Amino acid sequence: MSKIGVFVCHCGENISATVDCAKVAETAGNWDGVTFSVDYKYMCSDPGQSLIKNAITEKGLTGVVVASCSPRMHEPTFRKACAEAGLNPFMCEMANLREHCSWVHEKGEATTEKAIDLVRILVEKVKYNHELTSIKVPVTKTALVIGGGIAGIQASLDIANTGHKVILIEKDPSIGGHMSQLSETFPTLDCSQCILTPRMVEVAQHPNITLYTYAELESLEGFIGNFKAKIRKKSKSIDEKLCTGCAQCTTKCPVKKIPSEFNEGLGKRTAIYVPFPQAVPNKPVIDRKNCTYYIKGKCKVCEIVCPTGAIRFDQEDQIVEVEIGAIVIATGFTVKQPDFFPEYGYGKHADVITGLQFERLASASGPTLGEIRRPSDGKVPEKIVFLACAGSRDPAKGIPYCSKICCMYIAKHAMLYQHKVHGGKSYVFYMDIRAGGKQYEEFVRRAIEDDGVNYIRGRVSKIYEKNGKLIVSGVDTLLNAMPVEIEADMVVLATAGVANEGAEELAQKLHISYDPYKFFAEAHPKLKPVETNTAGIFLAGACQAPRDIPESVAMASGAAVKVAGLFSKDELTREPIIAVVNRQAPPVYSSCVGCFLCVSACPYQAIEKEEIKNRNGEVIKSVAKVNPGLCQGCGTCVAFCRTKSIDIQGYTHEQMYTEVMALLNEY
Amino acid sequence: MAEFEPKIVAFVCNWCTYAGADLTGTSRIKYASNVRIIRFPCTGRIDYMLLLKAFDEGADGIIVSGCHPNDCHYTSGNFHARRRWIMFRSLCNFTGIDTNRIKFSWVSAAEGAKWADIVNATVKSIRELGPYTEYKKVAKYPEKEVNHG
Numbered sequence: 001m002s003k004i005g006v007f008v009c010h011c012g013e014n015i016s017a018t019v020d021c022a023k024v025a026e027t028a029g030n031w032d033g034v035t036f037s038v039d040y041k042y043m044c045s046d047p048g049q050s051l052i053k054n055a056i057t058e059k060g061l062t063g064v065v066v067a068s069c070s071p072r073m074h075e076p077t078f079r080k081a082c083a084e085a086g087l088n089p090f091m092c093e094m095a096n097l098r099e100h101c102s103w104v105h106e107k108g109e110a111t112t113e114k115a116i117d118l119v120r121i122l123v124e125k126v127k128y129n130h131e132l133t134s135i136k137v138p139v140t141k142t143a144l145v146i147g148g149g150i151a152g153i154q155a156s157l158d159i160a161n162t163g164h165k166v167i168l169i170e171k172d173p174s175i176g177g178h179m180s181q182l183s184e185t186f187p188t189l190d191c192s193q194c195i196l197t198p199r200m201v202e203v204a205q206h207p208n209i210t211l212y213t214y215a216e217l218e219s220l221e222g223f224i225g226n227f228k229a230k231i232r233k234k235s236k237s238i239d240e241k242l243c244t245g246c247a248q249c250t251t252k253c254p255v256k257k258i259p260s261e262f263n264e265g266l267g268k269r270t271a272i273y274v275p276f277p278q279a280v281p282n283k284p285v286i287d288r289k290n291c292t293y294y295i296k297g298k299c300k301v302c303e304i305v306c307p308t309g310a311i312r313f314d315q316e317d318q319i320v321e322v323e324i325g326a327i328v329i330a331t332g333f334t335v336k337q338p339d340f341f342p343e344y345g346y347g348k349h350a351d352v353i354t355g356l357q358f359e360r361l362a363s364a365s366g367p368t369l370g371e372i373r374r375p376s377d378g379k380v381p382e383k384i385v386f387l388a389c390a391g392s393r394d395p396a397k398g399i400p401y402c403s404k405i406c407c408m409y410i411a412k413h414a415m416l417y418q419h420k421v422h423g424g425k426s427y428v429f430y431m432d433i434r435a436g437g438k439q440y441e442e443f444v445r446r447a448i449e450d451d452g453v454n455y456i457r458g459r460v461s462k463i464y465e466k467n468g469k470l471i472v473s474g475v476d477t478l479l480n481a482m483p484v485e486i487e488a489d490m491v492v493l494a495t496a497g498v499a500n501e502g503a504e505e506l507a508q509k510l511h512i513s514y515d516p517y518k519f520f521a522e523a524h525p526k527l528k529p530v531e532t533n534t535a536g537i538f539l540a541g542a543c544q545a546p547r548d549i550p551e552s553v554a555m556a557s558g559a560a561v562k563v564a565g566l567f568s569k570d571e572l573t574r575e576p577i578i579a580v581v582n583r584q585a586p587p588v589y590s591s592c593v594g595c596f597l598c599v600s601a602c603p604y605q606a607i608e609k610e611e612i613k614n615r616n617g618e619v620i621k622s623v624a625k626v627n628p629g630l631c632q633g634c635g636t637c638v639a640f641c642r643t644k645s646i647d648i649q650g651y652t653h654e655q656m657y658t659e660v661m662a663l664l665n666e667y
Numbered sequence: 668m669a670e671f672e673p674k675i676v677a678f679v680c681n682w683c684t685y686a687g688a689d690l691t692g693t694s695r696i697k698y699a700s701n702v703r704i705i706r707f708p709c710t711g712r713i714d715y716m717l718l719l720k721a722f723d724e725g726a727d728g729i730i731v732s733g734c735h736p737n738d739c740h741y742t743s744g745n746f747h748a749r750r751r752w753i754m755f756r757s758l759c760n761f762t763g764i765d766t767n768r769i770k771f772s773w774v775s776a777a778e779g780a781k782w783a784d785i786v787n788a789t790v791k792s793i794r795e796l797g798p799y800t801e802y803k804k805v806a807k808y809p810e811k812e813v814n815h816g
Contacts, residue, residue, distance in 0.1 A: 070689045071706075072681075096704070099692030104783070105700040110672070114700045121705065508737045513683065515777040525693070533682060533776060534740065577708065601711075603742040634741030635712030639751065651708055659705050660717055663676060664724035 002033035002127045005061040006119060007052055008097070009043035009068030015097050016041075018107040019115045024067065024097075027116050033127055035059050043068050044077055052078065053085035061087060063126035067095040067119045073524075088131035090576070090650065093122040117663060124662035128654040134573040135628055139225035140325040141567045142167060146217055146506075149177020151541025151552040152330035153199050158560030159328075160208035164567050167322055168203065169215045169231055172261075174279035175200055177332055181262060183362035183370070185549060186412045187443035193278060193365065200280040214285055218319060220509055221604075223632060224536030225325045225572045233318040237272075237286035242310035245282040249302035249311070250274060258290045260367075264357040266375060267367035272302045277365060286311075326536045326563040329520060330556060331506065333542035336391045336399070336495040343462045344390065344493060349470055350376035351490045352463060355409055358492045362416045372420050374490045381424065381489030384417055385472045386410045387460055388430040391496035399496045401517065404546040406494035407434045411444045413492060414453040427454045427486055429474055437548070456484060463491055497546035512537055519545050530559040538562050577633035577650040579606075579626045592623040592645040598637035599624065606630035607637060673727035673793040675702045677786075678717065680710045680744070683734035683775045690779030698783040699790040702730065709733065711744025715755045718769065722802045728768045728793035730785065735773040745773070763805045767796060 006028040010016035021039040029037035036059045042048050043066055055061055064087065066078045071094040079089035095118040105111040141164050145156045148170030156168045168175070179185075180200075182192035203209055218230040253270035260269040262276045269275075271291040272284045292299035293313060303311040335356050338346035346352045351374045353361075364370040374381050388410055392403040407430070414426045433455070435441040447453045458481070460474035469487040476484050499518035500506075507514045512532040513521040520543050523531040530538050538559035541552035566572070581592050589612050599607045610625035624646065626637075635648040647653055679685050685706050691698065707713055710733030718729050731752065739745040752771050759766045770789045774782045 070685075070692070072686060072689060096689075099689040100704055101700075103692035103695055104698055106697065110700045114703065117703050121703070511740055511742065513686075513738065513776040521777050533686065601747060603744070632741055634709040634744045635707065636709065636741065636744045636747050639712055639714040639747070648708065648712065651712060653714070656705070656707070656714075656717060657720055660676065660721050661724055663703050663705070664674060664721065664726055 002063055003035040003059060003061050004033050004063040004065060004123055004126055005052070005055045005059065006034055006037035006123060007043050007048075007055075007064065007066045007068075008037070008039040008119070009048070009066065010039065010041045011068060011098055011102075012042065015068070015102040018102040018105060018111050019097060020112040023112055024115050024119060028119050028123065031120065031123060034123060036061065044074050049077070049081040052081050056082065056085035056087045062091065063129060064092040065095060065119060065122045065126055066092065067097045067115070067122075069098040070094075070096045070100070090132040091126065091129050093126045093129065095119045095122045121659045121662050124658045125655045128652065128658055130649065132576040132649055135576050135578070136571045137225055137574055137629065139567060139569060139572055140227075140323045141165065142322070142324045143326045143328060143563045143567075144169070144227070144229055144322065144324040145328045145330060147177070147330035147332055147541075147543070148172075148175030148203075148211075148213070149330060149332045149541060149552075150179040150196065150199075150549055151332065151556040152177070152328070153203050154553045154556035155328045155330055155540050155560045155563075156203055156209050157199065157206065158557050159563050160206050162560075162564040162567070164208065164564065166209045167212065167231075167324065168209055169212045169217065171214070171216050172275065173214050173236070173273075173285045174275050174281070175203060175211070175213060176276075176278075176280070178356070179549060180276065180278070181264070181356060181359055181363070183359045183364070183366070184412065184416065186408045187437075187439040189412070189415075191364075197278045197280075200278070204280045211281070212320070213281060217506065217509060220327075223574075225566070227324045227327065227536065229322050229324055229327075231320045231322060233320060235288075235315040235317050236283075237288065237312055237315050238284060239310045239312050239315075240281070240283055242308045243283045244308060245274075245284075246307065247274070247284075248305045248307060250284050252301050252305045254299065254301060255290055255292055258287065263360045263367050264354065266357055266360050326538065326566050327510070328538045328540050328556070328559045328563060329506075329510065329512075329532075329543055330540040331500055331503065331543040333497045333519075333546060334500050336498050338390065338493050338495050340397070340495070341390060341493065344387070344460070344491070345463045345465070345470075346493065349463070349465055349491075350374075351381070351470060353490070353492055355406065355413065355492055355494045358413050362413070362420070370420070372417055379489065380421055382421075383425045383486065383488045384427070385470075385486055385488040385491045386414055386426065386428045387491065387493050388428065389459075390493040392494075393431060397496075399498065399517070401545075402434060403494075403497040404434070405497065405548045408437070408440055408443070408548065410492075410494050411435075411447040411453070415447045415451050418451040418453060425454070427456055427472075427488070429456050429458055429460050429472075431457070431459065437550075458484065497542065500543070503543070510534065510537055519543065530555055530562060536566065575633070575650075577648065578628050578631040579633065579635065579637055579646050579648045581624045581626060581646050589621055590623045590645060591643050593643055594622040594624070595642060596624060597640050597642065598646055601636045601640040603634065603636065604630045604632055606632070671794055671797060673701050673790060673798070674725060675728040675730060675786075675789060675793060676721045676726045677702050677704045677730040677732065678707060678710075678713050679704055679730075679774075680733035680740070681706055681708050682740035683738065683773070684732040684782065686776035687774040687778050687782045690776065691782045692779075694779045696780055696783045698786045701790045702786045709739065709741050709744035710748035711739075711741065713748060715751060718755070719764075719806070722764070722768075722799060723806060727796075727799045728770070728789055730770045730772065730789055732772045732774045732782075732785065735775055738775060765796070765799070765801065768793060768799060
């Protein structure tokens with residue numbers, strides 16, 4: 001006979017405000033098999049946990065149901081408490097009274113009734129729980145970091161400095177990411193490259209870091225501590241060991257007019273190229289789409305001029321297989337291309353540019369060597385207009401969120417412009433100035449008060465050309481929506497920060513969730529910001545939401561600590577929620593009839609054939625067998641099995657049918 | 668007479684819809700209290716006999732919800748669930764079980780509002796359909812003996 005304890009939590013007032021917790025506990029106390037039931041203000045607190053532990057020892061409980069928040073929140077807490085009191089932790093279940101009941105329903109009898117139902121389901125389930133033992137699995141102490149921007153660089157260095165191996169992959173020919181494109185950084189106006197490039201070099205030289213540039217994740221399988229990744233090293237068409245980075249090839253390449261990605265299309269590059277002078281590694285790649293040899297079959301100038309014979313036209317993509325224990329995703333973000341805004345005339349007017357393009361114009365390593373010159377005719381603009389929220393905070397554009405970094409970089413851009421173009425006039429159209437951050441507000445005030453940037457609160461409806469000027473037509477909402485027209489020489493759009501193209505595919509490869517805007521989803525918005533819902537996979541930087549540099553770096557260090565924590569143990573314990581094929585006494589051995597439908601259903605190839613032999617070694621029967629190391633516990637095989645011979649621990653047939661029956665029958 | 672309050676059972680996967688319903692809670696979005704969630708590791712685990720069992724025990728409506736296609740935590744469980752649902756639906760239609768009472772859907776961990784919408788829509792449509800007494804005529808079981816361990 002079961003002796004079950006029911007512990008109803010008030011969660012302060014989170015549950016008790018809408019659910020009559022005392023009534024839930026009282027009702028539960030009358031059910032068959034429930035020997036103890038109580039309600040308490042904070043079950044997860046120390047006294048709350050002691051309440052559970054004492055009840056287990058004093059009443060000899062065989063099962064525990066904690067009715068509180070989501071099991072995704074506190075299941076480990078309460079299972080641990082049970083284990084400390086000597087009860088098998090898998091004899092503890094949680095009823096979700098907070099997220100699934102008290103927070104989503106109004107106060108009333110129906111809500112309390114629902115709470116009672118939810119508790120009853122779990123009480124009946126726990127009667128069929130079995131004592132389970134956690135599975136121990138070894139940990140491969142190598143981390144994979146995807147993305148070599150500042151977040152990926154920081155995460156790699158931090159993990160590598162704890163003494164663990166790191167594999168860093170970057171899809172572009174060089175690491176550095178968006179930060180390497182920036183001119184100066186807010187709020188200190190530090191030169192971005194000056195603070196970044198030492199880190200890039202450190203990554204390349206670190207004995208614990210293996211760097212694969214021009215490489216992407218091909219596939220991933222496995223689970224926390226034991227992932228297997230395939231990395232596609234895209235062909236660079238050079239032999240990296242022989243290449244010395246002398247740049248003979250890049251100077252001599254005849255194809256010189258390819259828009260440079262690094263300069264956001266404002267500068268040109270050759271077909272064999274190094275994206276920027278400080279690139280790490282500082283070795284070129286051939287862009288096969290634009291290389292004359294790959295298009296027309298002849299040229300080979302680079303091969304002729306290369307002093308070490310490092311050019312390899314026939315090089316193929318390489319697939320590298322690596323075993324890793326944890327993954328940090330730091331793939332960053334991109335900015336919405338402004339062809340998204342026909343009303344602002346991007347593409348039609350060469351002098352309407354994006355914020356990232358302005359960074360390149362203002363950068364000393366940029367196409368104009370740091371002089372602000374407009375792209376159309378190279379003139380220094382005398383009047384410049386910055387548009388905040390180009391796409392952001394605009395549900396009509398499908399981007400209701402704030403891109404967060406724009407307010408700050410616009411203030412920086414306007415400031416840089418004022419510093420470089422004396423006597424120039426700059427205007428900023430904004431909705432609100434969001435400058436939350438250390439010294440951020442002061443920075444914006446400096447732009448307005450010291451550098452004389454004109455901030456106009458209002459939006460711009462359209463930009464059109466008239467007599468060689470860009471007419472920016474908007475309103476000033478602080479002057480009663482008075483129409484404003486500015487004759488500008490150049491317009492900079494702070495286009496929304498959006499998820500990378502291909503973010504969805506990557507999430508699917510990694511089995512992690514993402515939000516409606518394709519940013520990767522954290523496990524908990526407050527308390528697990530760097531974890532994903534998939535154990536062993538962590539997030540850093542702007543792949544999770546638009547982030548500025550300090551936040552990305554902080555997140556990266558956070559993720560690195562999580563990885564280091566994981567690697568601090570030689571073994572991990574995994575929940576024993578896995579499938580098992582039943583075994584019975586001879587002559588049946590198992591109700592499995594050996595149809596092996598389960599083998600075809602299993603996404604992890606975790607089911608094998610097992611031959612049952614008699615003493616003479618003759619095969620009596622072929623049955624399925626689950627490899628507990630590979631099984632992830634999805635239970636697809638369970639629903640497939642024709643003879644109900646496979647069952648999944650923790651979600652057995654008995655338990656699930658009991659839950660359904662308990663739910664619909666009151667007793 | 669008080670309005671008919673349907674009993675609705677939701678079979679959801681742990682990784683997407685359960686987490687999505689958690690987000691509904693965290694976002695304090697209100698929805699009808701008629702639904703009771705039963706957690707599965709994956710929609711691929713859901714044996715559709717459980718749905719029949721739920722009707723058998725007196726459920727008026729059922730929601731089955733998991734991860735969106737391609738987003739399954741276990742790679743392909745939701746595809747199996749979908750295929751099984753297509754088969755099961757024809758079987759229901761053949762035997763006379765009202766498939767309007769089963770809502771099959773995808774709710775991701777980020778779609779808290781969608782979960783509330785689905786519950787509200789299902790409660791509304793089941794309320795219009797009324798109690799599922801017809802089921803007893805379709806499934807002629809002998810009088811059941813209640814024996815709960």
